[in-house]
Amino acid sequence: MATDNSNNGNNTSRRKFIQQITIAGAGLLVAPPQLIFPQTSKTKMMPKNIASKGYAARDKSGHVSLWSFERRAVGDHDILIEIKYCGICHSDIHQMRGHWGEQQYPQVPGHEIAGIVTAAGKKVTRFKVGDKAGVGCMVNSCMECESCKHGEEQHCEKGKTLFTYGYADPTSPSGITQGGYANNIVVTEHFAIKIPGNLDLQLAAPLLCAGITTYSPLMGAKLKKGNKVGVVGIGGLGHMAIKLAVSKGAEVYAFTTSPSKTNDIKGFGAKEVIVVGEPGNLKPWFGKMDYMISTVPYAYDMSNYISCVKPHGYFTQVGQPINGELTINNFNMIFNRVNFNGSLIGGIPETQEVIDYCAEHKIYPQIQIIKAQDINDAWKKVVNKEARYRYVIDAATI
Numbered sequence: 001m002a003t004d005n006s007n008n009g010n011n012t013s014r015r016k017f018i019q020q021i022t023i024a025g026a027g028l029l030v031a032p033p034q035l036i037f038p039q040t041s042k043t044k045m046m047p048k049n050i051a052s053k054g055y056a057a058r059d060k061s062g063h064v065s066l067w068s069f070e071r072r073a074v075g076d077h078d079i080l081i082e083i084k085y086c087g088i089c090h091s092d093i094h095q096m097r098g099h100w101g102e103q104q105y106p107q108v109p110g111h112e113i114a115g116i117v118t119a120a121g122k123k124v125t126r127f128k129v130g131d132k133a134g135v136g137c138m139v140n141s142c143m144e145c146e147s148c149k150h151g152e153e154q155h156c157e158k159g160k161t162l163f164t165y166g167y168a169d170p171t172s173p174s175g176i177t178q179g180g181y182a183n184n185i186v187v188t189e190h191f192a193i194k195i196p197g198n199l200d201l202q203l204a205a206p207l208l209c210a211g212i213t214t215y216s217p218l219m220g221a222k223l224k225k226g227n228k229v230g231v232v233g234i235g236g237l238g239h240m241a242i243k244l245a246v247s248k249g250a251e252v253y254a255f256t257t258s259p260s261k262t263n264d265i266k267g268f269g270a271k272e273v274i275v276v277g278e279p280g281n282l283k284p285w286f287g288k289m290d291y292m293i294s295t296v297p298y299a300y301d302m303s304n305y306i307s308c309v310k311p312h313g314y315f316t317q318v319g320q321p322i323n324g325e326l327t328i329n330n331f332n333m334i335f336n337r338v339n340f341n342g343s344l345i346g347g348i349p350e351t352q353e354v355i356d357y358c359a360e361h362k363i364y365p366q367i368q369i370i371k372a373q374d375i376n377d378a379w380k381k382v383v384n385k386e387a388r389y390r391y392v393i394d395a396a397t398i
Helices: 006-030 039-044 090-096 201-208 210-220 236-247 259-267 279-285 330-336 348-361 372-383
Strands: 050-057 064-071 078-087 113-120 132-135 138-140 184-188 228-232 251-256 272-275 289-294 309-317 339-342 367-371 390-394
Touching (some): 064 184, 078 132, 113 184, 138 184, 210 348, 228 236, 259 272
Parallel strands (some): 251 272, 367 390
Antiparallel strands (some): 078 113
């Protein structure tokens, strides 16, 4: 009887195959993980810091130059914004030059930031990729105290307000927050502002500081139509104060030391322009204003300006001088009976409010677009009162 060896051959081959698979499987069980999963696959699962570049100051000279650095990885509640425009604020100059205290360098200034969302964390609900978004003067706070809960994050009672540049930040690879003279920024979505579709990004940028810094105290003053409002110092903030006050029905009187700005100021809607030579020349205006706001960023002889307000009215100083020091003649104050106060930007809800208000009513800053390479020159012009009236950096030139 003949024997069929074909099945035996098949069985032998099958046994060898099973043995090889078993040995290979045992090898996988004891192999180091990096041999099982390629390093590239493992890396993709880990959040990466974001490469960035911007213009940073390196010392108290305040001179800025190109610097490559990193932002933190995009977290669950973060968005990544590709910056399109960033306004130049006098605060940038003060802080970079150490006028408000010691600074850590390199430091990228800029807190009037407007751009496009290019990535969003998995728990982000207010933004999606492609949305317009802005970042103003702060990027975090405790979010637990009464001030934070009521939309005044700039006054966090736990002292955890994190301003947009130069503040210690453990999540930042450089150790401090880095601002908007850059090509991108990572921010917690709560501190990002939605920019309406009908508002150009280049016009939105200055509203995130110059706009809110003047809007907040003007709204706090509860102005009525026909109130006489004085604005002292007509620069980036001052010209916005005029436009906003006029939009609320106020009669605006602009006080300036620059005669060359007279026609512009009238174009912003001011009823009258007072060119101030010497503060003593202000006596005809004593007691005439219902409310005054000053944007002057240096120490100045302010008592006579304050006396221009009616008794029991309010004078608000928003310009911040070197070291914050101002001198007021108390003899004047006890006789003029004017209430003096200061104001610090506005909270996130109010910042969103001014952005929406300006978009709806077409209240825009007067701007000059510059290349990043011209920042240092623009700073000189700001200090020399030559800006007309807000320089805005085109981030595409970084």
